[in-house]
Amino acid sequence: MNVSEVRTAMARVRMSDVAAAAGVSTATVSLVLSGAGGERISAQTQAKVREAAEAIGYAPNSVARSLRTQKTRMIGLLSDTIATTPFAGRMLAGANDAAREHGHLMVLVDTDGDLAQERQAIEALTGQRVDAMIYARMWHQVVDAPTGLAEGSVFLDCRPADGGWPAVVPDDRDGGVAATRELVAAGHRRIAYLDAPAGSGVVASELRHQGYLQVLAEAGITPDPALHVRAETDAGGGRAAAGALLDLPAEVRPTALFCFNDRMAMGAYTAAHRRGLRIPQDLSVVGYDDQQLIAAELDPPLTTLALPHYEMGRWAMEVALGKRQADPAEPYRMRCPVIRRDSVGPPPPQRASR
Structure with a gap:
């Protein structure tokens, strides 16, 4: 039967039909199917009523049930x-x-x-x-x-x-902590944060920045304002922001990027590749969101945090x-777990101790 036929068939089955099939009164059927049978009706009779209702396809009226229970489910x-x-x-x-x-x-x-x-x-x-x-x-x-x-x-x-x-x-502050710790644990000291535009009203922007600063402080790294760059949170914004950082003199250029989201990280990949930099050998990158069709598909696949x-x-x-x-x-x-892939490694040997 199609959906219309099923609905029509179900509409024809009444409580009185269940009563006739089970050989009991309509009142007994009502008590059993409403769960109010209790000790007044034997377990054998209750089982007979339920079997009859199932056999002939009886469905209780949800509107009537909601009026009784004050719940529509x-x-x-x-x-x-x-x-x-x-x-x-x-x-x-x-x-x-x-x-x-x-x-x-x-x-x-x-x-x-x-x-x-x-x-x-x-x-x-x-x-x-x-x-x-x-x-x-x-x-x-x-x-x-x-x-x-x-x-x-x-x-x-x-x-x-x-x-x-x-x-x-999502616990975005803790996410900023987790992302930055991945990079510090790999040995990085020059870590940039590619952030959302100022005044954008994005709550996660400030929370993730707080987490980033917390980890730098824990690691004894003095924050460099030049490594906190704001841009549009798309691939174009990430490409522009990362490009400006990667064009800095080699001795002050970041060896790692924490990107506000995976789309910015995708743009950072492009900026790095255009400058002949390899990920993660020359530059490590961490994203955020674990966005479908981006994070796992980048080359190399992106280490990121998953929004739960x-x-x-x-x-x-x-x-x-x-x-x-x-x-x-x-x-x-709710915690945002780290999804480790292949975009994080140690800083280049000549930069590791700086």
């Missing part, structure tokens, strides 16, 4: 552009997997960042009586919590400016479902 996920971009789709996969495992349906609405659409979407989800909402953003942001969110809602890859809601974000998109999506859904506890006063910061 639906969770609304409201995002800006996650569903229409390739970068963060695993957040949706993580949230959807968790919802399905616990018998819930995830309803996705993508507003493309339009506030008017966002208000309409919240009203629509509220009208559908979703049990909770997940408010998600494409990348780590501090946001003003919209009005009308359902009780028990969760923020995903963003955190409300005034707190008060459970939230999960799937895990954050699962966490948010589990909190929304009440399967996990969260502190609404403090966002949960």
Whole structure:
């Protein structure tokens, strides 16, 4: 049967049909299938009713069930552009997997960042009586919590400016620490940070820079402002920023680059290759994001940090479902693991001790 035929067949099967098939009253069927049979109805009769319901394809009315339980078993996920971009789709996969495992349906609405659409979407989800909402953003942001969110809602890859809601974000400061430690551990002292533009409002930019500075201090390395370069966070920006650094005199040129994201790292590869520099023999590079079709495909494959998109999506859904506890006063910061590939090595021998 096609979908229409299945729906038609299911619509014809009533509770009275189950009662007739099991040889019991409709009231008995109602009690058994609602889970209220308890000790009033024998285990044998309850088993007979359930077998009959399964045999004839009875499906309980979800609307009636929601009126009884005050639960629709639906969770609304409201995002800006996650569903229409390739970068963060695993957040949706993580949230959807968790919802399905616990018998819930995830309803996705993508507003493309339009506030008017966002208000309409919240009203629509509220009208559908979703049990909770997940408010998600494409990348780590501090946001003003919209009005009308359902009780028990969760923020995903963003955190409300005034707190008060459970939230999960990547631990970008710790990520900056981990990335810089990879390079220090390899013996590098002249480490540059290719950062996002000033005033861009990118929360991760400052957090990763804080982690970078922390590790330099731990290693006794005096930060050189000339090695903190800001540019657009795409391949062109990375190429320009890395090119300016690699054109410095050899004695002050960085031997390693920590790039804000993998696209900037891709541009840095181009800048290095154009100057006859080999990675990692002459220059080590660490990226961020573990972006599909970039990090593992570069030559050599890029050492980077993975944004835990799937895990954050699962966490948010589990909190929304009440399967996990969260502190609404403090966002949960999820670790970004290092993905080690082939772009990090020791500095060139003549530069190792400088």
